[in-house]
Amino acid sequence: MPSTVTTTSARPVPDTAKPVARKEFPKEAEPPSMGRDAHDFFWASTEEPHRTRRKAIIKAHPKKVTKLCGTEPLTKYVVFGVVSLQITCAYLLRNTSILSWPFLLTAYVIGATANQNLFLAIHEISHNLAFKSPLLNRWFAIFANLPIGIPYSAAFRPYHLTHHKSLGVDGLDTDLPTAVEALFLDSILGKAFFCTFQILFYALRPMMVYQLPVTPIHLCNVFVQVIFDLAMFHFVGGKAIMYFLISSFLAGSLHPCAGHFIAEHYVFEKTAPGTIDPKTEAPLPETYSYYGALNLLTYNVGLHNEHHDFPAVPWTRLPALHEMAREFYADLPRHDSWVGVIWQFIWDKEVSLWCRVKRKEGGRLVGGASGWKEEELGANEAKGVPIPGVK
Template identity: 55%
Template sequence: MDGEIKYRNKDHTFTFNTPPADSSIDVLNEFYWTKDTEPHVLRRKLILEKYPEVRKLTGWEPKTKWYVIGIVLLQCSIAFYLRKTPVLSLKFFTLAYIIGATANQAIFLAIHELSHNLLFKKPLHNKIFATFANIPIGIPYSASFQPYHQLHHKFLGDEFLDTDLPTRFEGIFLSNLLGKVFFATFQIFFYALRPMFITQIKFTYIHLFNVMFQIGFDYLMVKFLGWKALGYFIMSSFLAGSLHPCAGHFIAEHYVLNENNTEKFAKKNGINVELVPAETYSYYGSLNLLTWNVGYHNEHHDFPYIAWTKLPELKKIASEFYDPLPQVNSWIGVIWWFIFNDINKLWSRVKREGNIKSGTKIDKLDQN
């Protein structure tokens, strides 16, 4: 390995080995392995010590549910409007891409908020409402997302428990131009299918409720509106996780890209290497207005129980902790840079050795 990337604060220094950009493929075919713990717990502790008032920002956001209901009704209305429109027509695709994909990305991220119990006081109410929010996605998704996402937060970078990480198979076969185009185009399938091949979650009554409710709704939709209406839901979901501006957040959040990828590139671009974040990046652009401020991702991982409406306030209060961190300026740019910049690979993620084996079934997880 050629150099090191360091993230340093007053108590600890996190170190990551980094290969040079011109290394052979055998060298580049490795994640950024570290034995250090993830930085969010420590930064949360430091922020709370200095700004205890941040605790008041935690809790659910009641008004979010009304926005979600509006988006679900919007998607159902467009599905009704397109019920007799050919799926392969320009009109169908345009509405599915511009409105449908944007709306369903908002639905995906509303379910993300619900997975942290940020819409209702009681966890069960969040789970039930997530099943309702799931309607425009077209396939049952919400019940499975929550436990896998909780693992992502609690075991960030763990090779077996964090299923947000690409697998070694993906890194080997998709870390080239065509492979990255394929990954960026079909990334929704990677996020949907990858978890079940890595870590299995126990099937619960909430999963059954999610499956039965979605199948029942889809059946009624096809019966009364036809397959094209359901096709609008499915196409919207696919495009939401494909080459769509809002889909850039999937890559932007945890991939170490461009000048942050190696110490050499960091120095070349005038970035203080000691302040390069370990593995999480924030985006503060206008697309946050459509995605529940998911771009505030360092802030979210530091305080996962602060709702989307309060994340900008958190950043303002603890600005000296967040302002020095490198930021992502464009989600559209992220997709472009990820595909066409040779230094960016599917290997460009921080990873930690897991304490369990791949395929282990998780029987119990605290989701409250």
């Protein structure tokens, strides 16, 4: 795979959050600014492309972009419907053998699709796009978490927002695979294993990279989930809990909707990242979009360039953003099929866990505040109130 990376000067952003324990990297080991071998990531010194393109789009369509930002009331109704669907399925399967075809087929076709939808509902809610109140969004994410079976919504939010603020930054962006993962899974069987169990990698990796302080909302997430699981076990039975857990596992395994995990930021282009877009002067490619039918089940997460450019635009208005700024998105790399993404990722020898863009510097950590100050921080950012020292 070609590996030339065009670079410009880095623009590090200071971190104003409370320090947390995270992996340290040797200062003397500077990443290469151009090129990579077969067992290394794409190292870039360019600013992440979304900030650059965001400024260009705002300059071209200042008033239109502002109108697209804000909450989407439809989100809460979809979440209520999907949570109800999963509880109903768990109840109907209460006397069905876990290893039977009706149980497993329902868990794969309905359960995994529904829980993937809830994963992405929590993703949407983490950007404060369901309610105007940040605290209401936190509580609603806990509700959306219920059929997933394991409490994770409170921890997901700061890790995910750091992914946005620190795209590709080694030691901050927990969406990035580690060198250990890339090395040991650098084979067809290794990549197949990763695709089958990737939900576990996404669940465990963040805690291995750096740890968040425990806040009241984390404790509430755990408490509510445990109470719900115990209630389901008492009134419906243990098979209901297994249905939730198996659905969650399959949602992040070899399932069509799970293709978005790999499709979003792995480099599939045969030309190297760092190519400069003449319209925006942003390096390409680093994020891929998908405009297919599965977006109907996944809160338009396939429009991933659009989402990273404007995280304050809710899922229902991302297509309008794409149409409004079509000249900025028409030539960006995209995927036509999430199933095809999984297939190519496993079988293409030139695509592996090494195919991610990484940076040594830049970005900032979100979620270092203790207590409820994190909610205040989120509220200020949602309103556009600048945080001292952060650009």
